Amino acid sequence: MGVAPEVPLGCSGKTIPAIGLGTVADPRVDAETTKAAVHEAIKAGYRHFDTAFAYGSEQPLGEAIAEALSLGLVKSRDEFFITTKLWCTFAERDQIVSAIKMSLKNLQLDYIDMYLIHLPLRLTQQITKTPVPKEAIKPLDIESVWEAMEECQNLGLTKGIGVSNFSCKMLAHLLSFAKIPPAVNQVELNPFWRQKKLREFCKEKGIHITAYSPLGANGTRWGDNRIVGCDVLNEIAKAKGKTTAQVSLRWVYEQGASMIPKSFNKERMRQNLDIFDWCLTEEESHKINQLPQRKGSTLTSIFGPHDFLLEIEAELEQDSEA
Numbered sequence: 001m002g003v004a005p006e007v008p009l010g011c012s013g014k015t016i017p018a019i020g021l022g023t024v025a026d027p028r029v030d031a032e033t034t035k036a037a038v039h040e041a042i043k044a045g046y047r048h049f050d051t052a053f054a055y056g057s058e059q060p061l062g063e064a065i066a067e068a069l070s071l072g073l074v075k076s077r078d079e080f081f082i083t084t085k086l087w088c089t090f091a092e093r094d095q096i097v098s099a100i101k102m103s104l105k106n107l108q109l110d111y112i113d114m115y116l117i118h119l120p121l122r123l124t125q126q127i128t129k130t131p132v133p134k135e136a137i138k139p140l141d142i143e144s145v146w147e148a149m150e151e152c153q154n155l156g157l158t159k160g161i162g163v164s165n166f167s168c169k170m171l172a173h174l175l176s177f178a179k180i181p182p183a184v185n186q187v188e189l190n191p192f193w194r195q196k197k198l199r200e201f202c203k204e205k206g207i208h209i210t211a212y213s214p215l216g217a218n219g220t221r222w223g224d225n226r227i228v229g230c231d232v233l234n235e236i237a238k239a240k241g242k243t244t245a246q247v248s249l250r251w252v253y254e255q256g257a258s259m260i261p262k263s264f265n266k267e268r269m270r271q272n273l274d275i276f277d278w279c280l281t282e283e284e285s286h287k288i289n290q291l292p293q294r295k296g297s298t299l300t301s302i303f304g305p306h307d308f309l310l311e312i313e314a315e316l317e318q319d320s321e322a
């Protein structure tokens with residue numbers, strides 16, 4: 001296995017590597033660059049990778065995995081933990097099994113480890129430009145969509161199923177009818193978006209949280225340097241001989257979540273793995289827990305300022321209240 005410890009996947013008895021590599025580059029990069037970054041990450045010890053149909057990174061990730069297996073860098077497919085996501089244009093009962101099969105083909109895999117509903121909404125058309133027209137954004141028929149997600153797991157196309165960007169309220173509704181409960185909710189989680197309510201709810205219900213944008217998406221269009229440039233985190237980092245990025249990732253790990261920081265830079269991807277043999281003191285955690293809350297990526301910034309999206313955002317924001 002890789003160098004990252006495994007953390008429990010809720011109460012399932014299964015585990016997930018505590019850290020994985022995110023694969024969305026912004027600005028977007030070509031497939032060869034993504035493939036080369038994944039190759040470097042595998043050499044550094046990463047075994048958990050996060051992708052999505054929408055990212056366009058499934059194919060280069062699949063190629064890098066196939067190459068690592070054929071070179072003997074990794075002995076068996078089972079050593080990897082691969083998450084991918086159902087895109088909103090396929091979020092309908094009768095399209096989901098073919099959507100996962102498409103992702104499997106892109107990834108050159110027989111099964112996925114974790115298949116997530118990417119967002120709590122459906123799109124009736126591909127996004128060609130933003131803002132997306134209001135009439136193209138529809139609510140998710142979660143009961144029938146989840147039934148198809150369960151079918152994916154029952155068919156052996158994925159080992160686990162879960163969701164992404166779901167609120168406590170959405171999860172409670174899902175749990176009320178799910179035959180297979182969601183194993184994961186992948187959400188933004190970092191020292192500036194601490195998701196206290198959501199973390200407590202998920203802990204109680206046995207739903208594992210995976211943190212996206214654990215570094216505040218530094219340098220991307222949907223993020224900024226509020227984490228890597230934060231004086232409080234910087235002070236803690238200096239005292240420990242670490243970087244602010246490492247302090248942020250360590251804080252996420254100490255909340256029991258797994259995380260998927262993206263770095264396509266050889267040194268930084270290695271730096272991000274080096275967070276497991278030291279810890280934050282109570283005082284340091286206390287300081288972090290006082291930082292002002294500010295969410296990075298929002299649905300309205302991706303799709304446009306539509307009322308339905310504003311309602312979802314308001315619901316998601318309640319879950320990060322202190």
Ligand SMILES: NC(=O)C1=CN([C@@H]2O[C@H](COP(=O)(O)OP(=O)(O)OC[C@H]3O[C@@H](n4cnc5c(N)ncnc54)[C@H](OP(=O)(O)O)[C@@H]3O)[C@@H](O)[C@H]2O)C=CC1
Pocket residue numbers: 021022023024025050051118164165186187211212213214215216217218219220223228243245246260261262263264265268269271272297
């Ligand atoms: N489910 C969802 O809706 C979402 C999922 N995601 C997933 O989560 C992943 C990670 O989230 P993302 O939003 O990309 O943001 P991150 O918080 O992981 O930040 C990534 C940015 O930080 C930089 N960076 C990485 N390591 C360091 C470091 N040690 N010091 C300073 N800067 C660093 C990277 O640049 P560089 O490469 O140059 O190092 C990159 O620009 C995505 O790639 C994607 O897989 C993301 C958003 C939404």
Ligand SMILES: O=C[C@H](O)[C@@H](O)[C@@H](O)[C@H](O)C(=O)O
Pocket residue numbers: 024052054055127297302
């Ligand atoms: O086209 C839209 C994009 O795929 C967007 O929804 C995602 O990139 C999301 O921000 C994520 O990173 O998961």
